[in-house]
Amino acid sequence: MATIFVSQVCFGYDGQPVLAGISLDIHAGERIAILGPNGVGKTTLLKLLSGTLSPSRGSIFLDGRELHTVPRQELARKIAVVPQDLTIPFAFTAREIIELGRTPYLGLLRGFRVDDRRAVEQAMQLTDTIDLGGRIINELSGGERQRVIIAMALAQEPEILLLDEPTHLLDITRQAEILDLVTELNRDGGLTVVAAIHDLNLAGRYFNRLIILHRGAVLAEGTPEAVLRADIVEEAYGGPVEIIQTGNGRVPIVLPVSRLRDRVKEQ
Amino acid sequence: MPVSTQKPVPTSGSMSKHTQTAAVSSTLRFRVGLGLLVVLVGVSVVLASGIGAVHVPSEEIVCMLLNRTGFVHLPQTWPHSDETIIFQIRLPRVLAAALVGAALSVAGVLFQGLFRNPLADPYVIGTSGGAAFGASLAAVLFSHFSILGFGAIPTLAFLGALGTMVLVFRISRVGGRTPVVTLLLVGFAVSIILGYSVSFLLIVNERFELNTRLIYAWLLGGIWIEHWSQLGLIALIVAVGTAGAFMLPRSLNGLALGEECAEYLGIAVERQKAAVIVVGSLLTAAAVSAGGLIGFVGLIVPHFLRLLFGPNHVRLLPLAALGGAAFLVITDLLARIVMPPNEVPVGILTALVGGPAFLLLLRRTKREYRF
Numbered sequence: 001m002a003t004i005f006v007s008q009v010c011f012g013y014d015g016q017p018v019l020a021g022i023s024l025d026i027h028a029g030e031r032i033a034i035l036g037p038n039g040v041g042k043t044t045l046l047k048l049l050s051g052t053l054s055p056s057r058g059s060i061f062l063d064g065r066e067l068h069t070v071p072r073q074e075l076a077r078k079i080a081v082v083p084q085d086l087t088i089p090f091a092f093t094a095r096e097i098i099e100l101g102r103t104p105y106l107g108l109l110r111g112f113r114v115d116d117r118r119a120v121e122q123a124m125q126l127t128d129t130i131d132l133g134g135r136i137i138n139e140l141s142g143g144e145r146q147r148v149i150i151a152m153a154l155a156q157e158p159e160i161l162l163l164d165e166p167t168h169l170l171d172i173t174r175q176a177e178i179l180d181l182v183t184e185l186n187r188d189g190g191l192t193v194v195a196a197i198h199d200l201n202l203a204g205r206y207f208n209r210l211i212i213l214h215r216g217a218v219l220a221e222g223t224p225e226a227v228l229r230a231d232i233v234e235e236a237y238g239g240p241v242e243i244i245q246t247g248n249g250r251v252p253i254v255l256p257v258s259r260l261r262d263r264v265k266e267q
Numbered sequence: 268m269p270v271s272t273q274k275p276v277p278t279s280g281s282m283s284k285h286t287q288t289a290a291v292s293s294t295l296r297f298r299v300g301l302g303l304l305v306v307l308v309g310v311s312v313v314l315a316s317g318i319g320a321v322h323v324p325s326e327e328i329v330c331m332l333l334n335r336t337g338f339v340h341l342p343q344t345w346p347h348s349d350e351t352i353i354f355q356i357r358l359p360r361v362l363a364a365a366l367v368g369a370a371l372s373v374a375g376v377l378f379q380g381l382f383r384n385p386l387a388d389p390y391v392i393g394t395s396g397g398a399a400f401g402a403s404l405a406a407v408l409f410s411h412f413s414i415l416g417f418g419a420i421p422t423l424a425f426l427g428a429l430g431t432m433v434l435v436f437r438i439s440r441v442g443g444r445t446p447v448v449t450l451l452l453v454g455f456a457v458s459i460i461l462g463y464s465v466s467f468l469l470i471v472n473e474r475f476e477l478n479t480r481l482i483y484a485w486l487l488g489g490i491w492i493e494h495w496s497q498l499g500l501i502a503l504i505v506a507v508g509t510a511g512a513f514m515l516p517r518s519l520n521g522l523a524l525g526e527e528c529a530e531y532l533g534i535a536v537e538r539q540k541a542a543v544i545v546v547g548s549l550l551t552a553a554a555v556s557a558g559g560l561i562g563f564v565g566l567i568v569p570h571f572l573r574l575l576f577g578p579n580h581v582r583l584l585p586l587a588a589l590g591g592a593a594f595l596v597i598t599d600l601l602a603r604i605v606m607p608p609n610e611v612p613v614g615i616l617t618a619l620v621g622g623p624a625f626l627l628l629l630r631r632t633k634r635e636y637r638f
Contacts, residue, residue, distance in 0.1 A: 052530050076533025083528055089383045090523050090578035093293075103521050104533030108514055134293075156532070 009058035020216035033203035036213035042196035076104035080153035095133035101155025123154035143174030304589035363492030364599035365592035367558040372591025375565030377547040380519035389565035392454030396461030398555035401427020421556035428552035488561030488614030508550035516580035
């Protein structure tokens with residue numbers, strides 16, 4: 001089972017530093033949410049973990065090997081990514097998109113085989129996209145489309161799944177649907193999951209390890225109960241928040257505090 | 268409801284079968300389409316070889332061709348002159364049209380896939396400008412030169428197209444990467460520069476009263492192949508280019524999702540992009556050297572086939588090769604026969620025949636065309 005070890009990684013775009021010395025261990029079977037305000041570098045961190053960006057300093061190891069030494073194709077069989085904005089200019093069917101997940105297993109002399117078909121079929125069953133197979137990807141609803149993209153990633157048969165804002169632009173029920181799916185893939189399928197997410201409450205409810213980034217470094221990490229504290233969240237996001245305890249040992253809810261007086265008086 | 272523990276997933280029952288049927292029917296559609304296109308190419312080649320100043324019946328042509336295979340010996344019931352006409356005059360020309368059509372249409376698929384843009388065509392990165400410039404230069408400077416059976420115009424057109432590709436590629440490269448938008452813009456700019464250079468050459472040319480008509484005809488497109496030796500060389504380049512293109516469909520499918528996502532799928536993006544550009548330019552250069560600037564084929568044939576068979580490049584590439592071949596053989600035949608004894612530049616016919624046919628199909632699909 002794959003583990004990722006991030007050691008003192010720095011990265012910046014055009015000289016503007018984004019990540020300044022991040023260290024992390026990602027163990028097999030974990031379900032991790034990466035939190036932090038917009039622009040803090042959540043997506044950048046995911047791109048570093050997926051190997052599309054290389055750290056300007058520090059190293060990332062996948063199972064003890066430096067990530068940039070692992071061939072692209074081999075990497076794609078271990079790590080799959082569900083990107084945030086995927087524009088598809090062609091009228092591919094959902095099934096064709098999911099079949100693209102087999103690309104890292106195909107080659108000039110290695111066509112689509114029975115085991116590829118089986119992997120696609122299984123990915124479609126897990127994501128409940130079998131009914132969508134013949135539909136045009138761009139004609140699906142946001143939630144259906146996201147399930148298809150996750151199915152594509154699963155068809156890669158990865159050990160680690162990286163998701164960038166998987167609930168972006170989805171309604172509340174579809175958010176739960178996608179995160180239920182991700183949770184299940186992790187719990188029952190043993191898939192390691194790392195998601196960048198900006199909804200703290202969804203993160204607290206669905207992930208068992210939260211990592212909050214702040215000023216290019218890890219501000220806090222741990223269980224939802226340990227991380228979703230007013231002082232930590234306020235420092236990370238730079239504004240007042242209210243923590244509502246839900247009791248029974250359940251994860252607290254974080255709400256922003258309005259700065260308008262007439263709103264505050266309701267309490 | 269994606270959670271299989273809450274709602275039991277249909278155990279490989281009706282639903283799975285349902286989509287499998289859909290997949291099977293689209294595979295069947297592809298195979299039937301491919302078969303029909305093979306037949307269409309064959310029929311159009313035989314028909315186009317038969318029609319002309321001297322009419323040769325199709326069955327005679329088929330018999331001649333069968334005899335040439337060496338496996339059968341059918342009695343010769345036709346005059347010997349017919350055989351000369353078919354093999355020495357018509358067939359090289361018709362087969363050249365097929366090769367040019369296939370090359371342009373495959374190159375169109377490659378560039379549309381690379382740029383993820385429905386308006387891309389084989390000339391998008393300036394190869395047409397380079398070819399036109401080379402051809403005009405040839406007409407102005409060395410009209411009596413020839414190499415490997417090719418005159419100066421096709422030779423310099425070929426070199427101009429490839430040279431432009433190298434130039435555009437080099438200018439667009441930033442730190443080991445070739446951003447496609449930069450490539451598109453550089454191609455456009457270089458194309459404009461070369462296009463106006465051609466106009467300038469034509470003005471200069473007019474003053475000396477040289478080959479303006481020749482150049483004009485070349486710019487409108489027309490199949491210029493007359494000998495088997497020329498055809499052989501073009502066939503070799505097109506075969507190599509097409510074989511190269513047939514190694515790229517999975518990369519093109521991955522690139523359709525964007526370069527980043529293609530990387531996530533394990534594709535060596537920069538290398539595959541370079542391969543697409545080289546193969547596409549080689550095919551385009553071969554096509555322009557044999558056929559001048561035939562417009563529209565590389566744009567319309569791929570779109571036509573995408574409407575009928577979907578955007579999957581694994582299927583689209585072979586379909587495009589056959590579809591482009593058939594389309595250009597037919598339009599080249601029309602170019603020869605609509606205004607006898609004069610030939611109409613085939614580029615005019617590809618636009619006038621292909622355009623309305625495409626619009627008709629676009630209307631008939633009755634929904635928004637999603638590339």
